[in-house]
Every structure is written in C-alpha cells, then in structure tokens.
Amino acid sequence: MWTYTGLRKREGQVWTDNNGIKYPSQWWSRTTNAEKIAVGLVWVDDPVQYDSRFYTGDGTPKALDDTGSGEDLVKGLKSVAIDTVKAQASGLLAPTDWHVVKAAEVTEYTVPSEVTTYRAAVRTASNTIETAINGVADHAAFMALYDVPVDSDGVPTGNAPVNDWPEEI
8 A cells, every 4th residue: 555654545546745736546547656656655565464363463373272370361262262162062952952851851751863863963063173173283273173175166065174063953
C-alpha cells in the first residue's frame, strides 16, 4: 500500500500533498512507481495476517502445552482443543441422553440400538481426536489437524481430523 506522511493513500483516489498539490484519481494509473516516490509516497507492504487460532497478533505461535500453574495457568493449544472436543462430544450426546436416563429408571425400556451405536461412535471419535491432538509434536502438526482433506480439484473429501464426528441421528 502507498502511504504519504504515514497515512494510507488508496490508489485511484484523489489526494492532496502537504504543499496543497491535488492529485486526481487518474494520476495513479499515469505515473510510475519512481514518480510516486519522487512526490513523497512510500510503499509499505500490507501486514501479514495470522490465523488467531494458532498465532498471536504479531505472528508468534501460541504455545502447544500449558504454561504456569494455579492462578497463573495459561492453557496451551492442545488443552484448549481438547476442551473444545469434550464440549462438542457432550453436545452431540445430549439429545440422546434421555434414552439412557429412561433405561436406567424404567426396567422395561431399552435404548434403541441406533442410539447406542451413535453414542459409541461419538465417544470413539472424541477419543480419536483427543489422541491426535495429544500426539502432535509441533505447531505445524497441530495446525494440520484443522486442514480439511481435498481432492485434486480442491473439493473437500471429508472432515478435518479435529472435526471428524459421526453423522448425527
């Protein structure tokens, strides 16, 4: 992006320099970069955008593991991800919890096999995802858990490893 005295100047828009010289919108397309620099414009690269799930605002990778302890505990990416997985699993199981409660309270009631199969699949998926999270050795491997697999045309072929849950019933 072009700046003048530290202020951003958008290409194709009218602007005025400190000497009162007004530059019309067409000026941008009719001048070379050297001419822009000669009138005091400075090119500044756009700031790099970092994915806030994995990096702090300045591009520093967030810690994978917890740091500190007690009140000074700062959860690392792994702990935050595992907390999210547990909450997702709980949310997926909640709609069928009543079946399990009813079966515990009413001896004649049996949880439908479709429900028990689904609940087992959710627990298995949760364990698989948590194992994958705990197994990563570095930041790149952790980020790869969030990558959705795609075919050669870029069409998704499945879920990201951290979001590979069974289809809800």
